Amino acid sequence: MRVVIxxxxxxxxxxxxxxxxxxxxxxxxxxxxxxxxxxxxxxERPDVAVVDVRLPPTFSDEGLQAALAARREIxxxxxxxxxxxxxxxxxxxxxxxARGGVGYQLKxxxxxxxxxxxxxxxxxxxxxxxxxxxxAKLLGRPRRADPLATLTDRERSVLALMAEGISNTAIAARxxxxxxxxxxxxxxxxxxxxxxxxxxxxRRVRAVLTYLNATNADA
Amino acid sequence: xxxxxxxxxxxxxxxxxxxxxxxxxLPVVGVTVGWFGALFASTWTxxxxxxxxxRGLVTAGQVLAVLLWVAGALWMTHALTSRPLAEAARRRAxxxxxxxxxxxxxxxxxxxxxxxxxxxxxxxxxKSEREARRRAVMNARFHDPQVRWDGLWALxxxxxxxxxxxxxxxxxxxxxxxxxxxxxxxxxxxxVLSLVAGASAGRxxxxxxxxxxxxxxxxxxxxxxxLQADLTQTQAAELERIERGLHDGAQARLVAMGMSxxxxxxxxxxxxxxxxxxxxxxRASSRAALEELRSLVRGINPPVLVERGLVDAVRALALxxxxxxxxxxxxxxxxxxPVESAMYFAxxxxxxxxxxxxxxxxxxxxxxxxxxxxxxxxxxDGVGGVASPAAVPRSSGAGGSSLAGGSSSAGGSSLAGGSSSAGGSSxxxxxxxxxxxxxxxxxxxGRLEIDSPVGGPTRATVSVPxxx
Numbered sequence: 001m002r003v004v005i006x007x008x009x010x011x012x013x014x015x016x017x018x019x020x021x022x023x024x025x026x027x028x029x030x031x032x033x034x035x036x037x038x039x040x041x042x043x044e045r046p047d048v049a050v051v052d053v054r055l056p057p058t059f060s061d062e063g064l065q066a067a068l069a070a071r072r073e074i075x076x077x078x079x080x081x082x083x084x085x086x087x088x089x090x091x092x093x094x095x096x097x098a099r100g101g102v103g104y105q106l107k108x109x110x111x112x113x114x115x116x117x118x119x120x121x122x123x124x125x126x127x128x129x130x131x132x133x134x135x136a137k138l139l140g141r142p143r144r145a146d147p148l149a150t151l152t153d154r155e156r157s158v159l160a161l162m163a164e165g166i167s168n169t170a171i172a173a174r175x176x177x178x179x180x181x182x183x184x185x186x187x188x189x190x191x192x193x194x195x196x197x198x199x200x201x202x203r204r205v206r207a208v209l210t211y212l213n214a215t216n217a218d219a
Numbered sequence: 220x221x222x223x224x225x226x227x228x229x230x231x232x233x234x235x236x237x238x239x240x241x242x243x244x245l246p247v248v249g250v251t252v253g254w255f256g257a258l259f260a261s262t263w264t265x266x267x268x269x270x271x272x273x274r275g276l277v278t279a280g281q282v283l284a285v286l287l288w289v290a291g292a293l294w295m296t297h298a299l300t301s302r303p304l305a306e307a308a309r310r311r312a313x314x315x316x317x318x319x320x321x322x323x324x325x326x327x328x329x330x331x332x333x334x335x336x337x338x339x340x341x342x343x344x345x346k347s348e349r350e351a352r353r354r355a356v357m358n359a360r361f362h363d364p365q366v367r368w369d370g371l372w373a374l375x376x377x378x379x380x381x382x383x384x385x386x387x388x389x390x391x392x393x394x395x396x397x398x399x400x401x402x403x404x405x406x407x408x409x410x411v412l413s414l415v416a417g418a419s420a421g422r423x424x425x426x427x428x429x430x431x432x433x434x435x436x437x438x439x440x441x442x443x444x445x446l447q448a449d450l451t452q453t454q455a456a457e458l459e460r461i462e463r464g465l466h467d468g469a470q471a472r473l474v475a476m477g478m479s480x481x482x483x484x485x486x487x488x489x490x491x492x493x494x495x496x497x498x499x500x501x502r503a504s505s506r507a508a509l510e511e512l513r514s515l516v517r518g519i520n521p522p523v524l525v526e527r528g529l530v531d532a533v534r535a536l537a538l539x540x541x542x543x544x545x546x547x548x549x550x551x552x553x554x555x556x557p558v559e560s561a562m563y564f565a566x567x568x569x570x571x572x573x574x575x576x577x578x579x580x581x582x583x584x585x586x587x588x589x590x591x592x593x594x595x596x597x598x599x600d601g602v603g604g605v606a607s608p609a610a611v612p613r614s615s616g617a618g619g620s621s622l623a624g625g626s627s628s629a630g631g632s633s634l635a636g637g638s639s640s641a642g643g644s645s646x647x648x649x650x651x652x653x654x655x656x657x658x659x660x661x662x663x664x665g666r667l668e669i670d671s672p673v674g675g676p677t678r679a680t681v682s683v684p685x686x687x
Contacts, residue, residue, distance in 0.1 A: 061526040
């Protein structure tokens, strides 16, 4: 894959570059500011970009804004946002265009190289990779007539993993269940949430996220 | 028409009597002690024969003695009656004249232990905590600057309001006595005149009240001083908490990580499996250290606030509160950072309170800017009955309400423990958080207003003057 990396801290940028290269991908640009990020994204059109939320010169949410602007130019441009803290607000903005190809992860997830690269690959393939912390908040959000309350604990954990953007195979591996069991769970979950079941992982994850992202899902 | 006139007349008389009663103690005690003191002092020289010069000196001494007695009596009367009487007079001023004379009494100052081992009661050092506490209570009762102003009011009113309002009833009594003892005409005349005078004598109250009952420059200055002291103390507590959070949390974990890495280094050749296990453990504690740092940072300066400003930060806050929150915002620009931060933490604390105590189903947060004032109101449909915090009192101890208003419910435990009692669901706990907000807002010249009838809805509004 051709990867763009935008991160202002030298150590972390360097580490990310090495990590991505060690998995056999090509880093086409490593930048350290908001404007440079936007330029690199538009010029290189990478297969996936890793972007830090807070970048110079303003140290506000420049990275996030650059990523969103680039996605407006190139719809569905895969971006994995990294941040020291996760906010539902930002997750909502990233998911708003419902095109997939977005990830939003805490910076320290990089420590788990395999999982991080797995998330990056998912995003590059047009999927989603949401941080468990975001998903937990999405699941905990209050709703009128909350159908989530009808889910069993096991169904909830399947739904949480699904919302992170993980495929059925991977969910099965994590929960030590068979894939058949997982697809049974997903069918039940979709029935309970009044969602349309779908075979395509990405579309299914998007349905779940749209559902969770709606402030009041009046079922 | 006539009925109304009679009623007004009666009300005037009643007010005159009430004012006379409210302003009586100081002049009555002073005159009584002075009179009987003079009588008593004069008995010392009943049959004294001495040269004129000596008698002059003795008389001066007598006068001095009487003055001392009067002063002592006045001082004791003031200490015991000034504050309640001034407060009663203020209530009357509000009810009768619509005067809002808001003054603040400093409460009982917090007692803090100094590094030297001595106890500070806000004025001086003491050897034991018990003594310091006793003195703090005494100070609040007798050395409060506002109580001194109340004493001034009692003194001034004693020589202005009291004579004017006490004369008509006394004259009326004299009139009745004269009429009863046969001098009917003059008696009735005096009675009628005194009643007419009595009906409007109460008018002297307003000018004196405006000048001496309300807040004055001194009060405002003192409020600011108090605020400063408060902020200094809360800031110190804040720094201490941050330091402790870093010291006991992240720092300790980093030390532990270093040690496990060293252990792993030693074992890597001999027992690679164990080394791997130790390294995995080290990574887990690095994650925990990060978590701790994150929640600390959230309590000091929430990242969303830095990145996005007040409106979006409040939106993010609303998403994290386990109640349905709608945010309306019409703020043209980002306010100054300190104001922004104070506003943010105020809203955070209010939302936390709603989530904790109100049993609300929906909450509306409204951010607006008008007339150079930034306001944030939090309205909930909960149980209501929230008591307003008093206007910037001094009474919260260190470690009471923190500088950073309240706990933002996001990110688990926040640095800013708004209410001092752990998990406090008591009204007092809710109150101390509100007190923190009020105090923090006051530092910027802002206010916190709470309208919360029992049964709801509750509407809390924080407003701060600022130019955007």
